[in-house]
Amino acid sequence: MILIAGGTGTLGRLSIQHLLKRGQSVRVLTREPARAQDVQTAGVEIVEGDVLDVASLQRAMVGVRTVISAMHGFTGTGKYTPQSVDRDGNVHLFDAARRAGVEHVVLLSIQGATADHPMELFRAKCAAEEALRASTLAWTILRPTAYMETWAALVGVPLLTNGATRIFGGGRNPINFVSAADVAQFVALAVSDPSLRNTQIDIGGPENLTMHQVVATFQSVSGRSGKVNMVPLPVLRVASVLMRLFNPTLARQMQGAIVMDTRNMAFDAAPTRRQYPAITSTSVADVARQYLQLCHKQR
Ligand SMILES: NC(=O)c1ccc[n+]([C@@H]2O[C@H](COP(=O)([O-])OP(=O)(O)OC[C@H]3O[C@@H](n4cnc5c(N)ncnc54)[C@H](OP(=O)(O)O)[C@@H]3O)[C@@H](O)[C@H]2O)c1
Numbered sequence: 001m002i003l004i005a006g007g008t009g010t011l012g013r014l015s016i017q018h019l020l021k022r023g024q025s026v027r028v029l030t031r032e033p034a035r036a037q038d039v040q041t042a043g044v045e046i047v048e049g050d051v052l053d054v055a056s057l058q059r060a061m062v063g064v065r066t067v068i069s070a071m072h073g074f075t076g077t078g079k080y081t082p083q084s085v086d087r088d089g090n091v092h093l094f095d096a097a098r099r100a101g102v103e104h105v106v107l108l109s110i111q112g113a114t115a116d117h118p119m120e121l122f123r124a125k126c127a128a129e130e131a132l133r134a135s136t137l138a139w140t141i142l143r144p145t146a147y148m149e150t151w152a153a154l155v156g157v158p159l160l161t162n163g164a165t166r167i168f169g170g171g172r173n174p175i176n177f178v179s180a181a182d183v184a185q186f187v188a189l190a191v192s193d194p195s196l197r198n199t200q201i202d203i204g205g206p207e208n209l210t211m212h213q214v215v216a217t218f219q220s221v222s223g224r225s226g227k228v229n230m231v232p233l234p235v236l237r238v239a240s241v242l243m244r245l246f247n248p249t250l251a252r253q254m255q256g257a258i259v260m261d262t263r264n265m266a267f268d269a270a271p272t273r274r275q276y277p278a279i280t281s282t283s284v285a286d287v288a289r290q291y292l293q294l295c296h297k298q299r
Contacts, residue, residue, distance in 0.1 A: 001063045002191060003102075005029045005051060005093060006070030007044075008036045010149050011108065014184035015070060016044060022192060029060050051089030052079065054096065061100035066191055068106045069093055069128075074121045074256070077249050086124035091131050104138040104197060106190045108183075111145045111176070111202060111267055119259055120252070129200075140190040141200040144183045145176040145267050146260070148205065148287040152177050155211055156218035156288055160295045164227040168236055168254070169261030171211035176267035178205035179282035186279060204269030206281045211261075214284055221288040233261060 002019060006012040007028030019026050020043050027045040030036045036046045049056035051071065061067075073085025090107065097105055113125040132139045158165040186203055190196045209217070219225055240254035259265075273281055 001025050001027055001045075002066045002068060003027045003029060003047075003060055003064045004068040004070060005049075006068070006072070006108070008032075008039060009070060010147065011180045011183055011187070012068075012070045013039060014181055015068065015187040018184050018188035019191065020044070022188060024191065027060065027064065029057075051093050052084060054092050057092055057096035058100070061096050061102060064097070064100060064102050066104045066106065067093060067097045067102050068108075068187060068191070070108045070187070072108075072121065073124075074252060075249060081248075082119075082121040082124040082252075086121060087127040090128035094132055094135050094137060098135060098137055102137065104140070104191075105132060105135075106140045106142065106187060107132050108187075109141050109143045111143045111204065112263075112265075113143065118263075119256060121256075138197045140196050140198075142183065142186055142190060142203060143200060144186075144203040145178045145205065145269075146265070147180045147183070148177045148282070148284055149180045151175070151260070152209075152214045152217075152284050152287060153291060155214055156284075157291055159215065159218050159224065159226040160222055160291055163224065164229065165215060166229045166231060167211045167215065168231045168257035169211075169233045171215075171230070171261065173261050173263075173265060174208035174210055175260055175265040176204045176208045176269065177214070177284055178203055178269070179280075179287055182280050182282050186276070189276070189279070202267075202272055204267040204272070206269065206273075206283055208266040209284060217284045218288045218291075221285055222292050233258065236261075 002024055008030050016026050028036050029049045031050045033046050033048050040046055047060045049060045073080045073082045109125040109129050113122045115126050117123050129141050155165050240251050243251035
């Protein structure tokens with residue numbers, strides 16, 4: 001049995017499909033079972049639990065051999081933050097796994113996670129990586145770059161649905177985007193291939209694109225130019241500080257946009273991709289075409 005925390009999320013859902021294809025049994029840990037209704041098919045169990053609630057994790061671990069941590073607190077509200085979910089929640093998950101005799105934990109971390117990163121999420125992921133490496137569990141750490149389905153979709157999809165979008169900051173910083181569909185294949189491989197135990201895999205997509213290039217890709221795929229509104233970096237900086245008082249979740253997302261606009265976010269995915277040639281290498285244009293098809297179907 002494989003327990004997946006984050007099985008209701010973008011990557012989690014895609015990973016479950018690959019695990020089921022390989023004949024694995026999956027248990028999804030969720031705070032809200034209603035959210036998991038469409039995930040529940042043959043071979044998938046749903047268990048109510050929260051990584052902040054240690055007792056719920058002990059119940060969820062019964063009969064589990066592998067744990068996948070594909071959750072995060074970046075968009076969480078109230079008590080759910082990167083510190084509580086990605087740092088402390090992961091430690092609770094690893095402790096419960098160890099006590100229950102779980103063999104292997106696959107941790108979804110993030111490319112560039114360091115102890116001194118300006119973003120709380122990256123610091124929390126770094127702490128989780130360290131805790132897992134220091135444990136007695138067998139581990140695999142996956143470090144993907146930004147998901148196309150999260151970030152490229154954030155600027156591209158409004159163009160398809162409303163004919164207008166917004167770029168936060170200058171939008172001229174090259175960012176590596178990877179498709180969660182590709183990352184899900186790495187998750188399934190990490191579960192089934194014993195040679196990936198006690199290793200870290202840095203995962204990226206085929207291109208480093210600026211947000212303007214992402215918008216241009218969605219424009220060219222859809223044949224629609226649309227209106228592009230800019231939120232200048234100084235405005236974003238002031239708003240992210242002010243927002244901490246009123247809406248810490250939004251403040252976190254604004255800080256994320258500032259980091260993506262100003263730090264080195266480029267990544268060379270080629271060495272890892274050469275090692276795993278069977279895993280697909282989806283482009284932003286591929287993902288834009290998928291969203292376009294979805295929009296056509298919904299009309
Ligand atoms: N998105 C990106 O660009 C990106 C890039 C690199 C790495 N990653 C990592 O990849 C993984 C998947 O990301 P995603 O974007 O696919 O996630 P997502 O769609 O935003 O879903 C987040 C998941 O976290 C779960 N979760 C949150 N708080 C929880 C808690 N207290 N207890 C249990 N589960 C909790 C949610 O489950 P319920 O709401 O059902 O409880 C949900 O399934 C994460 O580890 C993330 O940090 C993401």
